[in-house]
Amino acid sequence: MLNDIKEVLISEEELNTLVSSLGERITKDYEGKNLLMISILKGSVVFMADLMRSIKIPCKIDFMSVSSYGSGVKTSGVVKIIKDLDTNIEGADLLIVEDILDSGKTLSYLKELLMARNPKSLKICTLLDKPERRQVDLSADYIGRAVPDEFVVGYGLDYDEKYRNLPFVGILKEEVYSN
Ligand code: IMP
Ligand code: MG
Numbered sequence: 001m002l003n004d005i006k007e008v009l010i011s012e013e014e015l016n017t018l019v020s021s022l023g024e025r026i027t028k029d030y031e032g033k034n035l036l037m038i039s040i041l042k043g044s045v046v047f048m049a050d051l052m053r054s055i056k057i058p059c060k061i062d063f064m065s066v067s068s069y070g071s072g073v074k075t076s077g078v079v080k081i082i083k084d085l086d087t088n089i090e091g092a093d094l095l096i097v098e099d100i101l102d103s104g105k106t107l108s109y110l111k112e113l114l115m116a117r118n119p120k121s122l123k124i125c126t127l128l129d130k131p132e133r134r135q136v137d138l139s140a141d142y143i144g145r146a147v148p149d150e151f152v153v154g155y156g157l158d159y160d161e162k163y164r165n166l167p168f169v170g171i172l173k174e175e176v177y178s179n
Helices: 012-029 045-053 105-115 174-178
Strands: 005-010 035-041 060-067 080-083 093-101 121-129 142-146 169-172
Touching (some): 005 012, 105 121, 169 174
Antiparallel strands (some): 005 169
């Protein structure tokens, strides 16, 4: 598995720092609110698990699963709901927790869908952001770090369902996905 990684982009230590500072900001901003964190499966589970433990106010969690990529590295533009929320989100202060914001198509679709259910507010927290790749007008409210336009894996992020268990974020060797 490690042989397929070209370079470690974000170490475990840096991930810890990024996640703690996001947790601190969210703790301050959501004091006295009705925080409901929505983790987008499966890429954000590792981030979600760490982020929620760095938040020091009461919060609820829920999960949603959508697919936009299949097993490739380019977005299809088609977003399919595989698992919907269990919770009624009316009146909740939603925080969507995502692994990486790329073209923005997935979150732009999800945002519209969730807004139609009348939450009190909706914000987006993404661990990673690839701003150069954006195809729709969307930005996250909380961003761990911007990354270059390279395919990254680890800390929840996959290529073909693999590498999610790497404890760091690394750049995948091109030869792994080019053939
Ligand atoms: P978007 O709709 O193009 O913004 O796609 C976002 C989704 O694409 C993310 O939730 C990831 O699942 C996937 N994705 C985008 N870039 C990468 C990457 O570099 N590594 C792994 N998954 C990625
Ligand atoms: Mg994915």
